[in-house]
Amino acid sequence: MSPSSDLDVERSVRLPEAVALHARPAGALVRAAAAFAAEVFVGFGGRRANAKSILDVLALGAEGGSELVISASGKDAAAAVEHLALLVPELA
Amino acid sequence: MDAPNGHVSLVLVSHSAEIAAGLAEMVAQIAGPGVPIVTAGGAVDGSLGTDGGRVLEAMRAAAAGAGAVVLVDLGSSVLSVRAALAELSDDELTRIAVADAPLVEGAIAAAVAASTGASCVEAARAAEEARSVAKL
Numbered sequence: 113m114s115p116s117s118d119l120d121v122e123r124s125v126r127l128p129e130a131v132a133l134h135a136r137p138a139g140a141l142v143r144a145a146a147a148f149a150a151e152v153f154v155g156f157g158g159r160r161a162n163a164k165s166i167l168d169v170l171a172l173g174a175e176g177g178s179e180l181v182i183s184a185s186g187k188d189a190a191a192a193v194e195h196l197a198l199l200v201p202e203l204a
Numbered sequence: 205m206d207a208p209n210g211h212v213s214l215v216l217v218s219h220s221a222e223i224a225a226g227l228a229e230m231v232a233q234i235a236g237p238g239v240p241i242v243t244a245g246g247a248v249d250g251s252l253g254t255d256g257g258r259v260l261e262a263m264r265a266a267a268a269g270a271g272a273v274v275l276v277d278l279g280s281s282v283l284s285v286r287a288a289l290a291e292l293s294d295d296e297l298t299r300i301a302v303a304d305a306p307l308v309e310g311a312i313a314a315a316v317a318a319s320t321g322a323s324c325v326e327a328a329r330a331a332e333e334a335r336s337v338a339k340l
Contacts, residue, residue, distance in 0.1 A: 139234035146320035167337040
C-alpha cells in the first residue's frame with residue numbers, strides 16, 4: 113500500500129484531544145470527503161464508516177484524541193487521504 | 205451534482221415550533237451556513253399542530269430557488285405536506301423532494317448532502333439512509 117498508488121491508500125491520523133468526532137467536526141470531515149470522487153472511509157475502533165455519510169461517521173462515536181484510519185480507493189484516492197489526513201488534526 | 209442557483213434548501217415541518225427551530229439550529233451547525241433552512245412548526249396560533257398555509261408557503265418559496273428537501277415529523281405534518289404538493293405546479297414539483305425519513309437524522313443527512321452540492325432528490329435519498337444506519 114504505497115501512498116503513491118491511487119488504490120487503497122490508507123493513513124492513520126489523530127483527532128485533537130479536545131475534539132470528538134461529533135456534530136460540527138464530523139460535518140466538516142464529511143463535506144471535505146464529498147469533494148473527492150474516490151470512495152473514502154474513516155476507521156475507528158475496528159469499525160469503518162463511509163466518510164461521505166454524516167450519520168455513518170457520527171455512529172463511530174470517536175472521542176477526542178482517538179486515532180482514525182483514513183482510507184480511500186478510486187481515481188483521486190491519494191489526494192483524498194492526504195487532504196483528510198491534514199484536516200483531521202486541525203478539526204475544531 | 206451541482207444544483208442550479210446555489211444549494212438545495214431544507215423545509216422542516218413539525219408539530220412544534222421549538223422542535224423545528226432547534227433542529228434548524230443544529231443542522232446549520234453541522235452542515236454549515238450554505239444550506240437555507242425554512243421551518244414550518246406549530247399551528248397558526250403557536251400551539252402544537254401544523255399550519256397548512258405556512259407549509260405550502262415554505263414549500264413554494266423553496267421550490268422557487270434551487271429546490272428543497274422536505275422533512276416531516278408525523279401525522280398531520282405529513283397530511284399538510286401532501287396537501288401542499290397538490291397545490292404546486294408540475295414545474296415546482298420537479299424541485300421538491302419529500303424525504304421518508306426520521307426528522308432529526310434525516311435533516312442532518314440531507315443538509316450535509318445539500319452542502320456538498322447534491323440535488324433535492326440526492327439529498328432526500330441521503331435522508332432516507334437514516335432509516336438503516338444504526339445508532340449504537
